Amino acid sequence: MPTSPNASATVRFRDPQIEMAHGAGGKATRRLIEGLVAPVLGGPLLDSLGDAALLQLDGASLAFTADSFVVRPLRFPGGSIGDLAVNGTVNDLAVGGAKPTTLVLTLILEAGLSTETLEIELRAIASAASRAGVAIVGGDTKVVEHGKADGMYITTAGIGIADRRVRCAPSTVRPGDRILLSGPIGDHGITILLARGEIDLESDLCSDTRSVYPMVHALIASVGDAVHWMRDPTRGGVASALNELAADARVGVVLAEDRIPVREEVRGACELLGLEPLHIANEGQFLAVIAAERADEALEAVRAVPGGEAAVIIGEVRDQPVRTVLAASAYGSSRVVDMLVGDPLPRIC
């Protein structure tokens, strides 16, 4: 239903200029969206601060999402900006409880970009779309001056058919619900960091970019509306996604520190640089909150999907401490896992 901007919603965002932190997926991003974008644009946006919006159009239940892709370098071990663009949009729809069907995408190209690079990306997009089972039905292309656009920026919009078997909403999340994570975290963010070449670390790590739809589909098919909430933990990592869950659903989240899957290389890079794996971006994983009594079944269903073998229950929802995510150690202590302000920065101290 079309809505008009809520005239009484006030703009609370007071930062004088936009900084990199506002795009990092953490607290600053949330402040920008909640404090400026949502009040001005109004309506359903306020409810779907997450991924896809669910719309009723003439009797059809559709999920509708938009996304943008800005990455440097354009190609990296495991994929490229084209893969991210398709998979990222598909994943937004999947965790919105929809079957992804259709994409449009716009390319903003920097003058001087080689045609060969563009063609490689277009083939990557076509191939990712084919693997994900989505059709690309339109788009646009613009060229900007040399020095802008880091080579190429891609924006997308995607549509999916809402799966009626599931009704994800923060209001359905209950204390006792289990938290499922599809696989190891941090692969993408660390791969990108290393691929930039500024840190001089080498490893065999690859981005985990892929469609999570097959796993999500299997999950919904097996336990349906026992799935209360889903999110793909991209920028800001698992920590930011779960902090959003805790805030939106007004619950607490407790994770078992030693159950969180992290590849050795990601661990090594994070220890070396003083980074927290829970804050690092992922492009091929999802989180789901499942009713406790169906959690084992749900886990089995995801693990049965090729690529889902590493899925694991990492924690549960509690009623306290509210709006807080804790990580509990195996020796009986716990620490607060906060949402980042901006991008994670390596430290030496």
Added chain:
Amino acid sequence: MKFVDEFRDPKLIRQAAQEIQRLAKKDRHYRFMEVCGGHTHAIYRFALQDVLPENIELVHGPGCPVCVLPMGRVDDGLSLANDRNVILTAFGDMMRVPGRTGSPLEHKARGADIRMVYSPLDALKLARENPSREVVFFAIGFETTAPSTALTLRTAKQMGLKNFSVFCNHVTIIPAIRAILDSPDMRVEAFIGPGHVSTVIGCRAYEFICRDYGKPLVTSGFEPLDVLQSIVMILRQLDEGTARVENQYARVVPWEGNRPALKAMAEVFELRPFFEWRGLGFISQSALRIRDTYAEFDAERRFSMPGIRVTDPKAAQCGEVLKGVLKPHQCKLFGRECTPEHPVGALMVSSEGACAAYFNYAMRKSDAVAV
């Protein structure tokens, strides 16, 4: 990860915690200071306070080189980046530290060429690759990091580089510990010593603490078992009534320190007569500057900088928190005007500062307990 995971073994952690419970006398309140910001970070990251008995209080010391850097020095560094020809390089820790007109990240957003590096050698590489640009490295850190800067400068000199310099803000740990010990409101009875600084300066440097002030110091590693074992060793000393330096981190710390590191530092640096420490005031002989023999690599001589002193608002009680007199949440500004997102004082600026660490890792837990 070898030499890491063994020292995070949950079973051994519980055993060490039990031993601490056994050794800590019920009728005493213990206050131990961990000097180093890295230990503060470890204590919060591994939530070690949770496994310690209520009567052991860990007081967070001044060993956070970012926290104690006066804002005026941050401004001086940032002023260099106003010159379009300069590439200013700094560790990640510095990038969000506010100067009066914004942090390095914010200045970068406004067009300054400021780049994050993991090592001073990366800055050196930038200088070699960009001969027409001036590359400046914003050096911070205690004695753990100073040798790396020294070796980098030595290499720059050997290469005859003409476009590289260092803005030196290295500080030394002993004068800071002494300042804490000499402070009239100081109530700490033992020290958890800085493990990585000690790989350079050795353990002998701390003997004066035991001899002149009668307080034990145990040089400690940074894994949970290291910190807990150090506390066991301190409790045993207090029980015996001894005060001596012990090396818990023997697998890494040589008693005599690292000779090549000390030699390189002596060749490149000399002590400043005095230096201002944010929250602690002026301390004599507590910071390093670049020697005349390396003058061409000294950014302070190569460039002119504003050199304006910026004082913290009186309401910011960083000094008292640094000396362990106040806990972070007892400062009037904590969590209100002063948060990690908009830090007012030194200890909120870096993630290992006492206030930032408490805010990020512990604060809402205790809120929950109160609920």
Added chain:
Amino acid sequence: MCLAIPGRIVEFVAGEPHLAVVEVAKVRRRVNIDLLREDGLAIDDWVLIHVGFAMSKIGVAEADEQMRLLAMLGEDQQAMDELIGYRFE
């Protein structure tokens, strides 16, 4: 000041006597070893790395000794508890 991580020397760099390739959990970095020249380093030695420099050679014997001491913590107490249990009070 304090973030330093143990890594294993996997390679020396030909033509660069100041450098070694060190591996931390399958991640590799070139590290300056000038501070440890006097120690004499070999492949498979473990070193502590800070800002791209090897600061110290890790003593395996000292690490083993430390683990031994840590394993004993609490053992003494268990022995004590057993002893107390045998007293006739």
